[in-house]
Amino acid sequence: xxxxxxxxxxxxxxxFHYCPGCTHGxxxxxxxxxxxxxxxxxxxxxxxxxGCAGFSLxxxxxxxxxxxxxxxxxVATGIKRALPDRIVFTYQGDGDIAAIGTxxxxxxxxxxxxxxxxxVNNAIYGMTxxxxxxxxLTGQVTTTSPYGRDNAVAGFPIDLPxxxxxxxxxxxxxxxxxxxxxxxxxxxxxxxxxxxxxxxGLGFTLVSILSTCPTNWGMSPVDSLKWLREKMIPVYQMxxxxxxxEVKGL
Amino acid sequence: MSKVLLKGNETIAEAAMRAGCKxxxxxxxxxxxxxxxxxAKHLPKGGGTVLQAECEVAAINMCFGAAAAGARVMTASSSxxxxxxxxxxxxxxxxxxxxxxxxxxxxxxxxxxxGPAQSDYFQSTKGGGHGDYRLIVLAPSKAQELYDLxxxxxxxADKYRNPVxxxxxxxxxxxxxxxxxxxxxxxxxxxxxWKTDGCKGRAKRKIASYFLVNELAxxxxxxxxxxxxxxxxxxxxxxxxxxxxxxxxxxxYGTCGxxxxxxxxxxxxxxxxxxxxxxxxxxxFPVKAFTSHFDGIKGIVTVELNAGQMIEDVKLAVNCRVxxxxxxxxxxxxxxxxxxxxxxxxxxxxxVRGEA
Ligand SMILES: Cc1ncc(C[n+]2csc(CCOP(=O)(O)OP(=O)(O)O)c2C)c(N)n1
Ligand code: SF4
Numbered sequence: 001x002x003x004x005x006x007x008x009x010x011x012x013x014x015x016f017h018y019c020p021g022c023t024h025g026x027x028x029x030x031x032x033x034x035x036x037x038x039x040x041x042x043x044x045x046x047x048x049x050x051g052c053a054g055f056s057l058x059x060x061x062x063x064x065x066x067x068x069x070x071x072x073x074x075v076a077t078g079i080k081r082a083l084p085d086r087i088v089f090t091y092q093g094d095g096d097i098a099a100i101g102t103x104x105x106x107x108x109x110x111x112x113x114x115x116x117x118x119x120v121n122n123a124i125y126g127m128t129x130x131x132x133x134x135x136x137l138t139g140q141v142t143t144t145s146p147y148g149r150d151n152a153v154a155g156f157p158i159d160l161p162x163x164x165x166x167x168x169x170x171x172x173x174x175x176x177x178x179x180x181x182x183x184x185x186x187x188x189x190x191x192x193x194x195x196x197x198x199x200x201g202l203g204f205t206l207v208s209i210l211s212t213c214p215t216n217w218g219m220s221p222v223d224s225l226k227w228l229r230e231k232m233i234p235v236y237q238m239x240x241x242x243x244x245x246e247v248k249g250l
Numbered sequence: 251m252s253k254v255l256l257k258g259n260e261t262i263a264e265a266a267m268r269a270g271c272k273x274x275x276x277x278x279x280x281x282x283x284x285x286x287x288x289x290a291k292h293l294p295k296g297g298g299t300v301l302q303a304e305c306e307v308a309a310i311n312m313c314f315g316a317a318a319a320g321a322r323v324m325t326a327s328s329s330x331x332x333x334x335x336x337x338x339x340x341x342x343x344x345x346x347x348x349x350x351x352x353x354x355x356x357x358x359x360x361x362x363x364x365g366p367a368q369s370d371y372f373q374s375t376k377g378g379g380h381g382d383y384r385l386i387v388l389a390p391s392k393a394q395e396l397y398d399l400x401x402x403x404x405x406x407a408d409k410y411r412n413p414v415x416x417x418x419x420x421x422x423x424x425x426x427x428x429x430x431x432x433x434x435x436x437x438x439x440x441x442x443x444w445k446t447d448g449c450k451g452r453a454k455r456k457i458a459s460y461f462l463v464n465e466l467a468x469x470x471x472x473x474x475x476x477x478x479x480x481x482x483x484x485x486x487x488x489x490x491x492x493x494x495x496x497x498x499x500x501x502x503y504g505t506c507g508x509x510x511x512x513x514x515x516x517x518x519x520x521x522x523x524x525x526x527x528x529x530x531x532x533x534x535f536p537v538k539a540f541t542s543h544f545d546g547i548k549g550i551v552t553v554e555l556n557a558g559q560m561i562e563d564v565k566l567a568v569n570c571r572v573x574x575x576x577x578x579x580x581x582x583x584x585x586x587x588x589x590x591x592x593x594x595x596x597x598x599x600x601x602v603r604g605e606a
Pocket of ligand 1: 050051054094095124133
């Protein structure tokens with residue numbers, strides 16, 4: 001019998017232990033496919049954060065390092081500077097990259113560090129049980145914004161990719177979503193592009209991916225996808241936010 | 251090879267390069283800044299990398315990445331910067347990554363002053379970051395030792411897969427002294443068969459310190475402690491100066507160890523049998539130095555540039571069998587030889603002539 005669909009080689013055999021309906025699994029698969037298609041599994045070192053995304057250590061078939069909360073991009077910088085011919089990527093939650101790790105996020109972009117960061121934006125702190133994130137929407141209820149995020153108290157949601165795009169060293173910045181087959185295909189293209197730009201040594205690349213957290217949002221997986229589509233997509237600037245001239249010429 | 255005249259901090263930087271350090275990540279802070287400046291000037295010429303990080307937290311985590319990738323890597327800072335690095339140091343220890351960290355101690359706490367101080371002894375030897383970990387802590391007292399111990403720090407780090415801290419102060423970092431630049435001797439070091447540098451031709455590797463299963467976490471803790479026991483047994487280092495027949499002992503490291511030598515010589519001129527134990531490793535603390543000299547000792551004075559930190563380890567080492575006193579200066583002040591000898595005379599009721 002001909003096999004028409006299987007696990008990409010970029011993923012290990014270990015079954016995901018994300019919650020049912022969590023889109024971390026879809027994003028993993030996309031990265032796993034890209035690692036295989038670009039034939040870079042053996043040349044790649046991934047850096048995992050703290051948070052649900054930290055489980056990614058086990059799931060990708062390339063070498064992986066687990067960083068402290070927020071430090072993945074500093075660790076990735078050290079790896080890339082030691083091994084400039086390898087592919088280095090970080091896989092981080094929005095809390096990791098846009099709260100505790102903000103300074104590193106800004107400075108890898110400013111330096112044009114030749115790494116790729118995947119930011120998984122689920123508008124909440126997943127692992128610690130649903131606290132407010134910098135990306136939590138105005139009015140969104142979390143365990144630390146029980147009456148809904150109040151901008152007067154907690155400030156406004158951060159659209160990190162937009163900020164990162166302003167730095168000269170960031171050459172490719174995209175914001176995508178995995179709520180529908182069409183968007184999933186767009187997300188894959190963006191991820192692949194980011195890795196190709198890194199292969200070409202052009203500069204820092206960031207792909208932000210809107211993702212669901214059915215468990216902490218307190219919704220079914222299907223309702224979560226709907227909420228993402230209706231509530232999150234209008235707030236965050238979507239699409240290829242920055243494609244530098246060198247990247248266009250790639 | 252002939253001797254050269256270098257600043258203490260430059261000596262450390264030069265030794266690091268000759269020890270094969272290929273990457274340096276740092277953030278400037280007085281009185282350690284000449285280390286990053288010297289390396290920025292010289293390391294790239296040999297194909298190395300010096301990166302001025304956005305902060306100390308970034309610098310230590312960059313070291314984490316480079317060490318995980320298998321490179322020889324160093325960072326340097328001074329007290330407030332070292333405090334910021336503690337998170338990363340704990341992670342380095344947990345992941346058993348070999349990194350050399352230099353602390354040119356400022357006075358403290360807080361922003362502190364720039365004069366010589368040893369107020370980071372607790373932080374260096376008892377943790378500083380979270381968790382039950384140990385660093386190998388080396389305490390040079392002169393230029394040649396800054397050089398030799400920096401070189402050795404890299405080998406010790408690789409040998410034990412452990413971060414190594416070189417602890418000095420603003421006096422040692424800023425002084426100029428002749429130093430002989432010896433070449434690196436080849437050590438028989440274990441292969442880095444754990445590094446994450448891409449899985450070509452082998453199974454994937456991961457470097458992580460996250461244990462969700464308590465049984466596995468305990469196994470990990472036991473493994474670290476077994477390594478620390480091995481280091482304690484093999485790496486205690488100290489210098490004994492007129493200690494063999496001593497009735498009274500000074501204990502001091504770094505700059506204090508240096509000053510204490512003159513005190514011992516002056517005391518001997520006056521017929522007082524004073525000796526010195528100068529710890530070179532602060533962790534492991536050289537407990538063996540005290541067991542071997544113990545019998546004839548009537549009393550000990552530790553000389554420290556803090557409110558009395560090492561004295562706790564000395565008391566443990568002698569198991570409270572002799573009185574242990576503290577002579578301390580703080581805030582960047584150095585003790586005069588005369589003051590120390592006078593204090594020794596006072597606490598042990600010995601006749602000490604005024605202008606010793
Ligand atoms: C220094 C530090 N502070 C706090 C924590 C606790 N913590 C673990 S995960 C997490 C939030 C992660 O949220 P996010 O990055 O959005 O990832 P997600 O779990 O949603 O994938 C926090 C605060 C920690 N491990 N370390
Ligand atoms: S807590 Fe949320 S982000 Fe974490 S695995 Fe579950 S659904 Fe996914």
